[in-house]
Amino acid sequence: MIARKIQASIEDSLKEFPVVGLIGPRQAGKTTLAKMILERMGTGPLYLDLELSSDVNKLRDPEMYLRRYEDRLVIIDEVQRMPELFPLIRAMVDQKRRAGRFLILGSASPALVRQASETLAGRIVYRELLPLSLDEVGHSNTDRLWLRGGYPLSYLAAGNDGSYSWREAFIRTYLEMDIPQLGIRVPASQLRRFWTMLAHSHGQLWNASKIAGSLGISAPTAKHYLDILSDTFVVRQLQPFFANVKKRLVKSPKVYLRDPGLLHALMRIKETEDLEAHPSVGASWEGFIVEQIIAAKPDDWEAYFYRTSAGAEIDLLLLDDTGRPVAVEIKYSLSPKPGKGFWSAIDDLACEKAFVIFPGDESYPLQKNAFTLPVAQMHRIFE
Template identity: 60%
Template sequence: MVKRKIIQILKDSIRKYPVVALLGARQVGKTTLAKVIVGKFKKPTIYLDLELTSDLSKLDEAQLFLSQYQDTLVIIDEIQRKPELFPLLRALVDQNRMPGRFLILGSASTDLLKQSSESLAGRIKYLELSPFHLAEIGASNFQKLWVRGGFPNSFLANNDTESNDWRESFISTYLERDIPQLGFRVPSIQLRRFWTMLAHNQGQLWNASQIANSLGVSAPTAKHYLNILGETFVIRELLPFFVNVGKRLVKSPKIYFRDTGILHRLLNINSFEDLQSNPIIGNSWEGFVIEEILKILPGNFAPYFYRTSAGAEIDMVLTKSNKAEVVIEAKYSLSPKLQKGFWHSIDDLKPKYKIVVYPGNETYPAKNGTIVMSIKDIPAWIRKKLLNKNSKNRVKPTLYI
């Protein structure tokens, strides 16, 4: 079993907050982690899986059922199946505000679970469980993580064939069961076509009218589809960074898959050899680097990209207090070359750190204070340079959705 870095933060949060929400994509390991946590506490626990009819029926009279567990950690899995519980959880917490009352697990974002943010404000701590990342599986496994993605069953599969089979099953189940269960009425074939279009446009600016025309739907419908994928943790919209430099800036977000294994499955990329011969490789690498950084980025940083109409461009800008602290460029090359647009962006942003992430083994200084950094060294560099040394946090508390 791969030890998840979030375990200690989850334990500390349960000891501090009445309600803790652990959110993340389906099959990312939330249930497994919750069951590990059960053994870490002396207080009694009860586990309810709302995908089981037997457990769901226990909450037909939810107030009566939950009121009898005042001194128990109640774990409610797949909370999005019964969002009307949130006002009741607030009432129960207000009657007894001791920490560790409820651990709720969900496969939908806080935006989708609007009831929780409205009903439990000030009473709940949100954490996100990502797929496996480099700090968990070891930097030497980065190629396998890139190709297969970080979903546990995909990464840990015995071979590429089993990994691909699992991801295909995940995609089908997500489209045919999970999305309808969240109340969205979208034909699964249509949504798969849309998802595949996004795969071909990995790392590109969002163009609603272009995607809509290709799919034969309206631009608002295309945006609705994008929101569904974003709110269920499979797609990221990376927003542009606006800085007052008197330049015309791009305003559309860039679209990335949050797991490159899913990206590769939708594009029928079945192995590292397939990936090497596919023109998507550069954009796939870019998305992989971005996600590996965001999985461990402290919550006081916010991620953006930067692009001007004149051609200045940076793959990712990490800001703190709305100031560019770190700029990151991803290059799939053993001898990365930086274009003029990178240096123009540096002049605009004046960041503290300038990082180029590449797949080689060595990290070394380059022109004008730039660091060419091996992907393997990213976790250690973030721990050393960006994490608050007085903080116990090792996983971002903010959800970058």
């Protein structure tokens, strides 16, 4: 079993907050992690899975049932299936406030959970469990993680065929079952076409009119579809950085599929050889590294991209805890050569640190406080 970095953070939060919300995409390992926490805490906690009718039946009178466990940690899995529990949890916490009363797990993002959990304001802290990261599987497994993605059952499959089949099944289940269960009424076939179009424009600026025209839908509908995929953790909208510079700045977000395995499944890429030969290999690598860096960054760091109409561009712009910019360029090349736009952007923002992430083995200086950085040394970004 692969140890998850976030476990310690969750356990610390349970010592401080009455309610901890563990959110993330389905099949990312939330249930497995909750059971690992359960094992570490011994026989005390109560675990309820709202996908099981037997556990749902226990909550026919939820107040009576849960009051029997006031002095124990109660773990509720797939809590979004029973939103009527949130007011009760609030009332129980207010009557007897102590840390570690509830650990709730959900497959919806904070934006969706918030619809049912506004009453828990001041009582809950959210922690997001992502698919497996390089820090968790080890940098010697970079190629495997890049091809298969970080969903545990995809990454750990016996072979690439089994991994690909699992991802295909995940996509079907997500579209045909998971989305409807969240109360979202969008035809599965339409959303799959939209998702596939995003895969083929992975890492590009969001262009609602172009995608809407291709699908025969309105631009607002296309944006609605994008928000659905973002709110359920399968797409990232990386926002542009608006600096106080006298430049015309790009205002649209860049769109990435967050898991490279799902990206490759939607693009029919099954093997490393197929990926290496694909015209989108550079975009795939960029998105993969963007996700790894964002997963590893400290909580008080912020992530953007930077682009001007004149061509100055930074793939990933990080702001440290003091607001100082750190520029990150991502190249799938053993001899990376940033373009003029990268150096112009560094000048625009007066970046004191800049890195070019590449699949090589050695870090070496370029110019203007910029260094190449192998994937295994990405932690140096935050030093």
